[in-house]
Amino acid sequence: MLKMAGCLLIMSAGSFAGISLARNYARRPEELRNLITALQMLETEISYTATPLPEALGRIAARCDKSIAPLFFKAGEELRAQTGCTAGEAWETALNKFYAISSTLPSDLAILRNLGTVLGISNGEDQCKHLRLAREQLKGEVITAEQQAAKYVKLWSYLGLLGSLALILLLY
Amino acid sequence: MPEEKLFPNNKPEPWQEILPVLPTNLRRLISGLPQPVLAQLEEIRLRQDRPLMVGQAQNDAFVSPEGQLLTLPAGAYLVSGEDIQRTLQLVSGASFYALEEELRNGYITLPGGHRVGLAGRAVVEGGQIKTLKNIFSLNIRISREVIGAATPVLPFLVCRQGICHTMLFSPPRCGKTTLLRDLIRQISNGVPDLNLPGLTVGVVDERSELAGCYRGVPQRDLGARTDVLDGCPKSKGMIMLVRAMAPQVVATDEIGRQEDVAALEEILHAGVKVLFTVHGSSLAELAGRPALAYLFRLNVVERFVLLGRSRGAGTIEDILDGKTKRSLWR
Numbered sequence: 001m002l003k004m005a006g007c008l009l010i011m012s013a014g015s016f017a018g019i020s021l022a023r024n025y026a027r028r029p030e031e032l033r034n035l036i037t038a039l040q041m042l043e044t045e046i047s048y049t050a051t052p053l054p055e056a057l058g059r060i061a062a063r064c065d066k067s068i069a070p071l072f073f074k075a076g077e078e079l080r081a082q083t084g085c086t087a088g089e090a091w092e093t094a095l096n097k098f099y100a101i102s103s104t105l106p107s108d109l110a111i112l113r114n115l116g117t118v119l120g121i122s123n124g125e126d127q128c129k130h131l132r133l134a135r136e137q138l139k140g141e142v143i144t145a146e147q148q149a150a151k152y153v154k155l156w157s158y159l160g161l162l163g164s165l166a167l168i169l170l171l172y
Numbered sequence: 173m174p175e176e177k178l179f180p181n182n183k184p185e186p187w188q189e190i191l192p193v194l195p196t197n198l199r200r201l202i203s204g205l206p207q208p209v210l211a212q213l214e215e216i217r218l219r220q221d222r223p224l225m226v227g228q229a230q231n232d233a234f235v236s237p238e239g240q241l242l243t244l245p246a247g248a249y250l251v252s253g254e255d256i257q258r259t260l261q262l263v264s265g266a267s268f269y270a271l272e273e274e275l276r277n278g279y280i281t282l283p284g285g286h287r288v289g290l291a292g293r294a295v296v297e298g299g300q301i302k303t304l305k306n307i308f309s310l311n312i313r314i315s316r317e318v319i320g321a322a323t324p325v326l327p328f329l330v331c332r333q334g335i336c337h338t339m340l341f342s343p344p345r346c347g348k349t350t351l352l353r354d355l356i357r358q359i360s361n362g363v364p365d366l367n368l369p370g371l372t373v374g375v376v377d378e379r380s381e382l383a384g385c386y387r388g389v390p391q392r393d394l395g396a397r398t399d400v401l402d403g404c405p406k407s408k409g410m411i412m413l414v415r416a417m418a419p420q421v422v423a424t425d426e427i428g429r430q431e432d433v434a435a436l437e438e439i440l441h442a443g444v445k446v447l448f449t450v451h452g453s454s455l456a457e458l459a460g461r462p463a464l465a466y467l468f469r470l471n472v473v474e475r476f477v478l479l480g481r482s483r484g485a486g487t488i489e490d491i492l493d494g495k496t497k498r499s500l501w502r
Contacts, residue, residue: 079266123303
């Protein structure tokens with residue numbers, strides 16, 4: 001009886017680990033695509049209406065997909081609080097929080113971090129150039145993320161279950 | 173005269189309103205200054221690698237790293253490049269791209285009507301200033317509303333047709349704008365003690381200094397019957413206002429260019445009263461400027477008000493009759 005319970009526990013833990021790893025791979029291209037759309041919105045806010053950054057970030061947080069909204073919401077909130085932090089610092093704080101809850105990888109983080117260093121500190125034309133560059137780089141990441149998703153989503157979801165079964169057999 | 177404010181506001185002290193644009197280390201230094209100094213604070217000057225300076229009503233002083241006031245620059249806190257960059261970011265609300273016009277003009281208006289003057293390297297394209305770069309010098313000017321500043325002057329400006337065509341003049345930092353702002357407010361609301369009914373006032377606020385508009389919303393109380401044309405060149409704005417808003421009085425700041433005087437001449441003959449300010453310390457000095465010399469030849473200004481600092485900023489030194497040039501003050 002105790003053995004049965006142990007087996008069940010190993011199996012469910014293994015499948016859960018596999019599924020969550022697989023889900024990370026599946027979610028990453030989606031999040032990256034949403035980030036690209038949000039950066040496109042930010043470019044529009046900057047180039048057409050010259051909306052001040054704290055307000056623009058708030059608007060984007062309200063309109064973008066909820067998987068990435070915390071990034072823009074937190075950065076806008078930090079700036080609106082007028083604690084004396086710069087746009088770069090607000091972005092960095094928001095980015096660190098976002099990274100912990102998202103499926104993005106360090107390579108995606110590096111692109112977004114680079115963008116943060118120039119955010120809000122130059123004229124509209126220059127801001128748009130940087131936003132476009134970040135979008136292009138993220139598009140490159142989308143391609144690799146999709147390839148990885150195709151490869152690893154199924155693999156990990158099966159591997160979790162099968163690996164736990166193998167472990168059970170070994171233990172028996 | 174008891175003053176009743178039409179738009180009561182429980183705002184923080186003016187110096188508190190500019191704290192959010194300072195980096196935290198400078199915030200600490202400034203807010204640690206003694207209360208009487210803060211109450212008189214007129215400007216904070218930041219120059220890269222130079223001592224932190226504050227301007228008060230009577231004199232300038234330097235601030236030490238411990239937050240003490242010093243009369244000599246030795247031992248004062250040196251403003252770093254990082255301080256300047258952070259201040260610029262905070263002043264711009266982290267949105268330099270939204271301030272291209274302001275950078276061209278060399279100043280940024282803050283919420284509360286305060287302004288930050290900028291100096292650095294101008295980028296010139298086709299003879300026009302495109303923007304400023306390498307900004308290393310900032311002057312944060314604290315704007316104050318002095319309710320009742322115009323009360324002693326107003327009886328001299330009221331005439332049968334309402335109010336006189338009036339020119340306020342003084343060197344910079346003597347309180348012209350503050351006086352003009354209160355004149356506008358009182359004329360717009362009306363002064364029952366002087367039998368002055370409220371008049372419709374049109375204000376052309378080219379530099380966003382009178383109404384202190386922040387993103388188009390006036391931050392200063394200019395009275396109930398006042399319309400503000402913000403950021404508009406004076407020469408065009410005065411004529412636009414007369415046509416569009418039918419004001420009885422047109423008020424504007426810092427007349428000096430030829431086209432300003434031409435526009436002024438046009439509305440002086442349109443049955444509208446004008447209130448305006450000019451930089452200068454005497455009538456003779458003003459007459460030396462070609463555009464103003466022409467205005468004097470027209471002989472239409474009915475009152476000249478000279479301001480000074482003999483008893484602090486905003487001291488009324490003299491009020492002259494336009495025709496006789498005789499003093500009416502005291």
